Amino acid sequence: MKNRIRIERAILNITQADLAERVSVTRQTINAIEAGKYSPTLALGMKIAREFEKTVDEVFELEEGD
Amino acid sequence: MKNRIRIERAILNITQADLAERVSVTRQTINAIEAGKYSPTLALGMKIAREFEKTVDEVFELEEGD
DNA sequence: AATTAATGTCAAGTATATTTTACCTTATAT
């Protein structure tokens, strides 16, 4: 699962901790997802996309193994 | 997490087992998600939407508690 | 140079998604 979280965060100029708070998870969770260590739940993915005012597909992209 | 899986399945005229096979999960998983018992992973949600040729947001809708 | 903010990471624990196996009900077909 690839994602554009880092880029979208840069556009909004917010930190991982900021985003974490906005979507009600921990900073470590955002860090892991942003690094592609695992893919989030659908609910969290949708909340993240919503913060960026983007669709889920604009923020996340399926890869081979997913 | 609300969803329109039942409706989209009806449009494609496919069974829960059919959809399950297409997205590589078990029939019980589709049944549970369709019934709203839990929300899928982002990867699975995206695969389901893709089968319906819809966006994630057209198939799934966030609710209060999510 | 020193301090602070931001990010990276890790281990252990909890929560939840998914599988497996199995059975039950309802509708449809033979």
Added chain:
DNA sequence: ATATAAGGTAAAATATACTTGACATTAATT
């Protein structure tokens, strides 16, 4: 009436997401 297809459900096991707490590293600020 009986068989078959489709859906509903449940318990136990496994996989994975997420939390908590802590520490290390890098970037930015003064």
